[in-house]
Amino acid sequence: MACKLREFVQRVRACKTAAEEREVIAKESAAIRTAFKDDNPKRHRNLLKLMFMHMLGYPTHFGQMECVKLIAGNSFPEKKIGYLGFMLLLDEKQELLMLVTNSIKNDFNNANQFIVGVALCAFANLCSAEMASDLAAEVSKLLQHSNPYVRKKAALCCVKIVRKVPDFGESLLRPAITLLSDKHHGVLISAIKLCIVLCQTNSTLLEQMRKETSNLVEILKNLLTSEYRAEYDCSGISDPLLQIEILRLLRLLGKADADSSDIMSDVLAQVMTNTDARKVPGSAILYECVQTVVHIEATKGLRVLAINVLGHFLSNNDNNIRYVALNMLVKIVALDLQAIQRHRSIVMECLKDADLSIKKRALDLVYALATEDNVKALTKELLEFLMNSSRDLKQDLTMKICSVIQKFASSKLWYIQNMIHLISEAGEFVKSDSLYMLIVIISNTPKLHGYTVRLLYNMVGKWKNQESFALIAIWCIGEYGEMLVNHAGELEIEDPMTITEHEVLDTLEDIAAKSKESINIRVFLLVALLKLSSRYDTCTERIKDMIENYKHSSTLEVQQRAVEFSAIILKYSSIRKVLADRIPALNETVYESKRADGAVAALGPTVRVASPPLFSENHITAPTICTKLSSTDSVNLLDLSIDKEASGQTLDGFSMLQDLLNMDTRSSSKSSPYTGISDIDKNFTEDSKEHPSTSFGNEQFLEMYSAQGPMFPSIVALQTNRLKVLFNFSKPTNNPEITMIHATYLNCSSDLCTDLMLQAAVPKFLLLKLDPASGNILLPNANGTITQCLTVTNTLHGQKPLMMRIRVTCKVNGQEIVEQAQVENFPSGV
């Protein structure tokens, strides 16, 4: 039983539950279906009801044929509803579209403008590519219809056709251009749209369209200067939507074309200066204008004007306008950095906005604006902002601050300060490479060791559960603990504070208590305690007790370390001092190369890039390799390519480490602490998936605590009256082909030896790499040593043993001394 649309809607809305609604709809559906079958004359009413059901989400495909029938009818109301149903219930992919093509074609020629209009509407909204090709000719004829109502709809139908089948663009160019001179705004805007689409699809058409630039400029000028017309007025602006479209077309025409850009620059300047930006229509026009200026070949004055407009936007109260301005500024920051710098303070204000998307864009912009001059103030503001920001923004922010600090750090002190602040705030978001970088820098600046460790100690009091910060703090306290109590290396900016050793131990206990779940912290803590046990002589008992506590830990790693370390303290106190000695400065070259890129890339373990370092003081160049020796040798010696290392580093205590390793290779009982540590490195790689912030490039550690794998006896490579060269071996990686040789030089004479240099030659099947020596002055009577690392890769490992010829040159009392020897007594298995 047919009811009116209104009743039906009321009935549906009166339903209290979804089930009730379904019932009502089902009943009505059935009624409508029978009505369609019976060819009920109230078809249009039923279709409307069907459309309502469709909007609620119920299946309505049985109504599609009815649409077709209604469209084929004669009266206007029926056609109207038929077309509406058609547009609503169908989509482009359906085959039923074909059935309607003929009706549409007929309707195009109807005398009634509204019927033509409705047909064009349906066509524009639903045509497929085939339909478009079929009816394109008809539609283009309609472009010249006498009625502007029809013309404008036809123009937009052409837009759709060109989008579906770009080839039709060519034939539509002429009619489109003719329409540009139309007086009716609706036709004008549709024609402009058509021109835009034509330009976008086809560049040859774009060329031809350029000739119309002056026409368009005229139209825009007229709009700007015309009197008030109520029909088109919108907050005091005459037809803003049309102005925007004209500006968009001008943008396309002026792109990469100086002439057109010239013609339009006047009117663009006029728009920018005269339009009222306080309301949305004015801002919309200005926004479009700025986009146009940015894309065409604009003069500098015009660009500055555009950026000023954006600057004004930023101080607008309306969120939307600020958002749009920030968006645009981020895109054009590359264009004119200087002009945007002026607005930096306003952008920083936007960082505090309530809207997350505005905050994000402001952050991107601030990051792009960072330069050498403003980086200090910028970092301070960003760090403050970080403290108050929400979690989702923190990650992005942290990475940006990190890369800004790394890119623009002008002094190590500033770098260390800011990185430590950053890590204490948001250490979990800082990448492990950056953490490692920080350690590298710290270890390379002995002057700042005291300052760094005191800063960290002070900040531990306020740490916010950031594990990476705790790890760095514990490591530094362990390494430089004695500087905490003896005020070593105090800088002027520091307030002197007296800390006792027991206070330091208290702090460490505190950290341990606060972070019961973190295994890494405990592990680091134990190593730090071992180091402190040799640095703080008065507290050995207490440290021993602290370590004893962990002997019963359920984590194997922690327990192992605790047991071993307490054994060292109790029984091996003689070597404890040496074991716990300072780690030599870590390799800075990788850091430098990354700084040069300004990017935060992944660390490679043994990459040594020769780029000029900014912070290091000494440059020690590695010796080049001397080539052939006497030809009587049966072994072929060739030039060997070895990386020339241009950067060096201060290597304090490197010799100590060598001694450590020497001792290490001799007695296996002391090797256990090292294997323990190397196991922990493996631990790090496994954990790195869950705790990315705490895995420290483990291969670097392996190099430090190298002494994995089988131990080899050391050999005397060269011994003369003056000089003794010792070789110690290790295989740091699991690859048996690679051997590291630690060479130690001793001056056996009683004269001072300077400019010591090693040259080595190896046969073809070996690859040799020399690291810089720790120094080149040898004190007499073996009072000092120089050490050097050589890496040999034996490509024929197992088949041929190592062989080497070495030559040492030095200056004694102004005389050049050369000693050379052939080294063949390499231990087997090396």
Next chain:
Amino acid sequence: MIHFVLLISRQGKVRLTKWYSPYTQKERQKVIRELSGLILTRGPKLCNFVEWRGLKVVYKRYASLYFCMCIGAEDNELECLEIIHHYVEILDRYFGNVCELDLIFNFHKAYYILDEVLLAGELQETSKKSVARVIAAQDTLVENAKEQANSLTNIISQATK
């Protein structure tokens, strides 16, 4: 270009949808669900633009209805806000202080008006007066046709009695 227009109530009920880009029925349902979730949960102080699937969705809340339009990444968001306002003003003029109920019971009229403002995803008429005039003319046509049909049926039924 405007890809689609969506009118949703505060409770998530769809009052009007118009699709200018090819979306299958299933895709449409998905889009509506996604956008409803996205837009209805936004706070009042946030800006009216949302990025979604590489496109931009511009929405504005009028009383209990959210008017959403999805535009391409290259389009002017402020212009879209203007277009939404343009449409709402025309509706207001037509219905006289339009409210959500008007749009529920007269959804077909809302569609007719939308078809006079937007076509193929582009704006076709910037003058509110023109649109009002055209809609009024079409309404008169429909009225006349209905009257004619009624009078015809009357005559026939009288004649066949």
